[in-house]
Amino acid sequence: MINSQNPVARREGLVIQEMPEEVLVYDTNTNKAHCLNQTAAFIWKACDGSNSVKDISKLVGDEFGGAVSDDFVWLAIDQFNKDNLLQEKVETKFEGFSRREVIRKIGLAAVVALPVVASLAVPNTVLAVGTCVRVQCCAPSTTGGATCPAGSPPSTCPSPCVCPATGNPTLCT
Amino acid sequence: MDSEPRLSQETNNIYWFTLQSRISEGKAVKAFQFLRGSGFEPILIKGFAAARFYPEKWRRQYSDVDLCVEPSAFERAKKLAESPEGRRYNIDLHNGLRRLDPVPWEDLMQNSELVEIEDSTVRILRPEDHLRVLCTHWLTDGGAYRERLWDIFYLIEKRPEAFDWKRGLDAAGPRRRRWVVCCLGLARKYLGLNIKDTPVAEEAGNLPVWLTRAVEKEWQSQIRLKPLYTCLNDWRVFSQQIRKRIPPNPIQATVEMEGDFDESSRLKYQWGSVLSRIPPSVFRLGSAFRENFEKKNV
Numbered sequence: 385m386i387n388s389q390n391p392v393a394r395r396e397g398l399v400i401q402e403m404p405e406e407v408l409v410y411d412t413n414t415n416k417a418h419c420l421n422q423t424a425a426f427i428w429k430a431c432d433g434s435n436s437v438k439d440i441s442k443l444v445g446d447e448f449g450g451a452v453s454d455d456f457v458w459l460a461i462d463q464f465n466k467d468n469l470l471q472e473k474v475e476t477k478f479e480g481f482s483r484r485e486v487i488r489k490i491g492l493a494a495v496v497a498l499p500v501v502a503s504l505a506v507p508n509t510v511l512a513v514g515t516c517v518r519v520q521c522c523a524p525s526t527t528g529g530a531t532c533p534a535g536s537p538p539s540t541c542p543s544p545c546v547c548p549a550t551g552n553p554t555l556c557t
Numbered sequence: 558m559d560s561e562p563r564l565s566q567e568t569n570n571i572y573w574f575t576l577q578s579r580i581s582e583g584k585a586v587k588a589f590q591f592l593r594g595s596g597f598e599p600i601l602i603k604g605f606a607a608a609r610f611y612p613e614k615w616r617r618q619y620s621d622v623d624l625c626v627e628p629s630a631f632e633r634a635k636k637l638a639e640s641p642e643g644r645r646y647n648i649d650l651h652n653g654l655r656r657l658d659p660v661p662w663e664d665l666m667q668n669s670e671l672v673e674i675e676d677s678t679v680r681i682l683r684p685e686d687h688l689r690v691l692c693t694h695w696l697t698d699g700g701a702y703r704e705r706l707w708d709i710f711y712l713i714e715k716r717p718e719a720f721d722w723k724r725g726l727d728a729a730g731p732r733r734r735r736w737v738v739c740c741l742g743l744a745r746k747y748l749g750l751n752i753k754d755t756p757v758a759e760e761a762g763n764l765p766v767w768l769t770r771a772v773e774k775e776w777q778s779q780i781r782l783k784p785l786y787t788c789l790n791d792w793r794v795f796s797q798q799i800r801k802r803i804p805p806n807p808i809q810a811t812v813e814m815e816g817d818f819d820e821s822s823r824l825k826y827q828w829g830s831v832l833s834r835i836p837p838s839v840f841r842l843g844s845a846f847r848e849n850f851e852k853k854n855v
Contacts, residue, residue, distance in 0.1 A: 507569070
C-alpha cells in the first residue's frame with residue numbers, strides 16, 4: 385500500500401537506460417543526465433511508495449548480502465532529492481549528523497558500495513565516430529609526417545597520411 | 558568525499574551518447590505513433606535504421622527522424638509533421654524516396670521490415686534497399702561526411718546472411734549499381750571494409766581517380782556546404798560558400814545530373830549542375846532577402 389511518507393521514484397519526464405551495472409537517467413524537463421550506481425539504482429527502484437526507508441534498507445541488505453543502516457538509504461534519498469528523481473521531495477533524517485559525517489560513518493562500516501548518483505556532463509567534443517580504430521592508421525606520411533595511434537580521436541589525426549596495413553592513403557578526420 | 562561524484566570523461570561521454578541514442582529512438586517511436594494515428598505508414602531511413610548495424614549504437618548519433626511517406630500522402634502528412642505536436646519529434650519528412658531511390662514506393666514498402674523499439678515498432682527499408690539509399694545520400698552530400706561512410710561500412714559488415722546482393726545492387730539500374738559499388742570501394746579503401754567475399758570485390762577496386770580526389774579534398778576541407786540562403790547574414794560565410802562551390806563538387810554534380818561514375822571528365826555534370834541550380838537558388842535567395850528585409854523593417 386502506498387504511504388505518502390514513503391519515497392516514490394519519479395518516472396514522468398525521465399528517459400531511463402539500464403546499463404549492465406548502472407542506470408542512466410535523463411531528465412527531459414531540465415536536460416540533465418545522471419548515472420546511478422548499482423546500489424543507488426536498486427534503492428531508487430525500491431522507492432515505489434509502498435516501501436518505507438526501513439523496508440528499503442532491509443531489501444538492500446538482502447540483495448547485496450550485508451546489513452545496511454537506514455542512514456545508508458537516506459544518503460541515496462538525499463541525492464534523489466537533489467537531482468529531482470523523486471515524485472515529491474522527502475525530508476532526509478540523518479539523526480543529528482551532517483551528510484558529510486554520514487558518508488564518513490557509513491563509508492567506513494559499509495560492506496555494500498555507497499549509493500552514488502553522478503551527474504553527466506554534456507561532452508565538449510563531437511562524437512568520435514571516425515576514430516582511427518579500424519584502419520590502425522597512421523604511419524608518417526610524405527605529406528603529413530605525423531603519427532596517429534589507433535583509437536586516437538579525429539582531432540589528433542594528421543591528414544593526409546598513409547595506412548601501413550593497406551598502404552592506402554587515408555584520412556583520419 | 559562529499560564533493561560531487563564524477564565519472565571519467567570517456568565513461569561520461571559514452572553514457573551521454575547512450576542516453577541521446579535512447580532519446581532519439583524514443584522520438585522515432587513517437588513520430589511513428591503520431592503519424593500512424595492519422596492513418597499514415599511511413600518508412601524510416603538513415604538515423605536509427607543505420608545505427609542498428611553499429612556495434613555500439615551510441616556511436617551513430619542523429620537528431621532528426623527521417624521519415625518517407627507515400628508520395629500521394631505527402632502533402633497531408635507534411636501538415637501533420639509541421640503541426641506543434643509533429644515538431645516535437647523532429648520529423649524530416651520525405652516525399653517518397655524521390656531522388657534517393659527510383660524503385661517504386663509499393664515495392665519498397667512491400668519489402669520493408671518492422672523492427673521493435675521500446676514495445677513498439679518502426680518500419681525501415683530492408684537492408685538491400687537501405688544500402689542504395691545510404692550510398693546515394695552520401696554521394697549527394699559530395700562525400701563530405703567521412704563519418705557517414707561508416708553507415709555503409711557497418712551495413713555491409715553486419716548484413717544478414719540472406720542479404721540479396723542482386724536486389725541491393727541492381728534494383729535501381731546499372732548507373733546506380735555503379736554508385737553503390739563505388740561507395741563500397743571507398744569504404745574498403747578508407748575504412749578497411751572487407752568485401753572479398755562479395756560480388757563487387759573486383760569492381761569496387763576500380764575507383765575513378767576524380768572520385769577519390771574529390772573525397773580526399775572534401776575531408777581535408779574545414780568548410781562544409783551550407784544552403785546559401787542560410788548565410789545571408791554573414792558575408793564572410795556567404796563568400797566562403799560561394800568559393801566552395803567553384804568548381805562544384807564533382808560527386809554531387811554527377812549524382813545530381815544522374816551521371817555515370819566512369820573515368821570521363823566531370824565538366825559536363827558540373828556545368829549541368831550549375832545551370833540547373835541557378836533558377837531555384839535565385840528564387841530561394843530572393844525569398845530569403847525579402848524575408849530578411851521585412852524582418853528588419855518590422
